[in-house]
Amino acid sequence: xxxxxxxxxxxxxxxxxxxxxxxxxxxxxxxxxxxxxxxxxxxxxxxxxxxxxxxxxxxxxxxxxxxxxxxxxxxxxxxxxxxxxxxxxxxxxxxxxxxxxxxxxxxxxxxxxxxxxxxxxxxxxxxxxxxxxxxxxxxxxxxxxxxxxxxxxxxxxxxxxxxxxxxxxxxxxxxxxxxxxxxxxxxxxxxxxxxxxxxxxxxxxxxxxxxxxxxxxxxxxxxxxxxxxx
Numbered sequence: 001x002x003x004x005x006x007x008x009x010x011x012x013x014x015x016x017x018x019x020x021x022x023x024x025x026x027x028x029x030x031x032x033x034x035x036x037x038x039x040x041x042x043x044x045x046x047x048x049x050x051x052x053x054x055x056x057x058x059x060x061x062x063x064x065x066x067x068x069x070x071x072x073x074x075x076x077x078x079x080x081x082x083x084x085x086x087x088x089x090x091x092x093x094x095x096x097x098x099x100x101x102x103x104x105x106x107x108x109x110x111x112x113x114x115x116x117x118x119x120x121x122x123x124x125x126x127x128x129x130x131x132x133x134x135x136x137x138x139x140x141x142x143x144x145x146x147x148x149x150x151x152x153x154x155x156x157x158x159x160x161x162x163x164x165x166x167x168x169x170x171x172x173x174x175x176x177x178x179x180x181x182x183x184x185x186x187x188x189x190x191x192x193x194x195x196x197x198x199x200x201x202x203x204x205x206x207x208x209x210x211x212x213x214x215x216x217x218x219x220x221x222x223x224x225x226x227x228x229x230x
Contacts, residue, residue, distance in 0.1 A: 006121065007031045009050040011041040011067075012083065013060050017106070021054065024110035030117075038062035045071070049078065052120060054113075055100075057084040057091065065094055072099035079120035083108070089221035096177050096222070103175070119173035119228050134169045136227045139206055139215055141169050150206055160185060161202045164195075165226075168216065173228030175219050199224060 006029075010021050013036050022032050033050060035041035038059050045053075053071075057064030068080060082095045082103040092103050101120045104113055134141040138151040146162060148155045157165065163185045168176060178192045185195075203216055215227050 005031075006052065007033060007048075007050040008117070009033045009035060009041065009044060009053045011035045011038070011053060011059065011064075012056040013037060013058070014056070017056070017083070020110075021113075025114070025117075028110075028114050036060075038064075038067045041067065042070075045076065049076075052079045052081065052117060054081050054083050057082060057095065065091075065098060068095060068098045068100060079117075079124055081113075081116055081120060092222055093177050093179070096175060097179060101174055122228070123171065123173055134172065134229055136172065136229050137214060138208075141165060143169065148206070150208075155205050157202065157205060158198075160198050161205070164198055164202055165206075168224060168226035172226045175223055175225050177223040179223075181223065 008025060008030050010018055010025075010032060012018050012021070012034075018034050018036075022034070025032055033044060035044050038061050041053075041055075044050075055064050055068060059067065064082065064084070068082075071080070079101045080099065082092075082100045083106060084091070084095075084103065085106040095103060101123070102116050104116055132142065132144045134143065140149045141147075143166065148157055148162065148165065164181060167181055167184045178195060179188070181195055182188050182190055182192065199216065203213065207214055207216070217225050217227075219225055
């Protein structure tokens with residue numbers, strides 16, 4: 001899929017932001033459609049669904065969280081990236097738990113946003129045909145044989161460490177919230193501090209240096225992100 005064949009719906013009521021996105025993303029080859037409010041966005045999605053949505057949380061006629069929840073309840077299965085001036089962790093976590101694929105806080109750089117767009121689109125394609133072996137840098141994870149290697153050397157993980165890594169691999173490049181990991185690995189009944197202990201142990205086994213995190217990065221107060229596949 002080339003950039004020119006990818007249509008992005010920008011949902012934002014601020015003209016300067018829409019102009020910035022239109023100019024920046026058009027220059028990258030994307031086709032841009034704009035909506036200034038939730039009603040306009042819903043009509044455009046129903047008439048001709050885009051490949052990806054950039055959604056502002058502060059819309060004049062509906063909260064972005066509510067629009068996101070409505071789309072996901074309607075089983076709208078396409079990447080949605082949140083654009084927001086809000087930096088509160090609770091709002092970000094809520095958006096991710098409602099089904100957002102990623103978030104970018106304002107002000108943002110076009111290069112960063114384009115990178116997030118590419119990850120979201122790539123992840124969608126991978127979901128449609130998941131590869132059994134995940135590779136990023138020197139880290140490889142065989143999801144069928146449950147074998148983890150770093151620089152071709154097998155690394156022994158505990159069952160919980162592997163389960164955490166498996167969830168991160170399945171969503172590589174995306175932010176995975178603490179609660180999602182707790183639900184997937186422990187059924188949601190464990191304290192987040194317990195998760196942090198296991199992530200620290202996992203990092204000690206797969207990262208080259210504890211001080212230079214190459215694979216698993218922390219989204220403070222939100223969750224973790226595994227480096228996307230090569």
